[in-house]
Amino acid sequence: MVDRLARAAGDGDVAVVRRLLGSGAEVDGPVRAGRTALDLAVHAGHAETVGVLLAAGADLRQRAGEYAESTPLCLAAMCGHTAVVKVLLEAGAPTGAQGRMGYVPLVLAATTGEQGHPHIVDLLLRHGVDINRVMKDKTALEWAAGFGLVQMTHHLLARGATPTAKALSEARAGAKRSLKAAVNYALVIDALHATGVEG
Template sequence: MKRSYELTRAAEDGDVATVARLLGAGAAVDALGEDARTALDLAAQENHADVVRVLLGAGADAAAHAGPYHDLTPLTCAAMFGSRDAVAALLDAGVSMAAQDRIPYTPLVVAASNNHAETVALLLDRGAAVEDRAMKNRTALEWAACFGRVESVLLLLDRGAEATGTALSCAERHAQRGEEERGRYGRMAEALRAALGRDAA
């Protein structure tokens, strides 16, 4: 048990040498740490790409439950925290960007919903389906708009995402909350109106 805790702590700290040493000494790669999270889960969250690569090379389960609430995968956890390098390492290893049977989130949706534009761009560059509706029949653009993620919305539109009435309604709700919100979220609503070919409201 002690060795598994050491492994998860080292992974969370980005201590690749200790991770490699512990694995070589027989630590179980998917053992749970003190907070019931694996080394891969924690390394992905903290953007320790070198540790992610070592763990994957040792056979870590890239489809296991991950994240603070155990409702993600290591890839979607990395995307949620904007851990771009870890996302790249997982994709390099062939980890799927599709929703898993038990875990419906997709990395593109969670990255966009948390406004991690660099991670969104990476996922799109790697072939993420911009119009995927795996999460409650909404696209990443719609989720980003409804969470008020201006940068993600503008990036997704620029990368070919289809503007929708749902996204526009969400953007307009944010913009109508007050003067400060109008200035920030107005850009998002204007971009969506333009994409939809509608006159400014």
């Protein structure tokens, strides 16, 4: 029954998920690959299914992701699933460093995808997350600058991220590593210089 629950959750089949839970399926029972129904529903972006699983007692802090390196909120933030992030936050998901890798949801939202996920960044900030929270000794802005993410750099600065000499240093180091992205890094450096930061 756990395999059927996980499959239905991954498919977003809310009716089947409800029926299986009502029949006694273990909400956080892992399938052969070690992933749970909540993990698979989050990964696939099925917000309603996530809500049903949480209401049935699914653990917000469980390990998630292909290698169990993440958590439901981190996975949703990385995948860009805004509606799922909203459901998890409203259910009380933790927003600090989490999972085996010490991931910070805000940093993941700011740096995954082509230009990060600004809507998720904003949602996390509305839930009181500190924009200058650090993951592996760098803030979201410093990570974004290091990746040459022009739009996200501007977005974070507009939302009040602290411009730092470290962000500038990360952008300069990125420019040296990737000549193909030189234009992007130049724009990031310009944005940081415009704030008055030096280094």
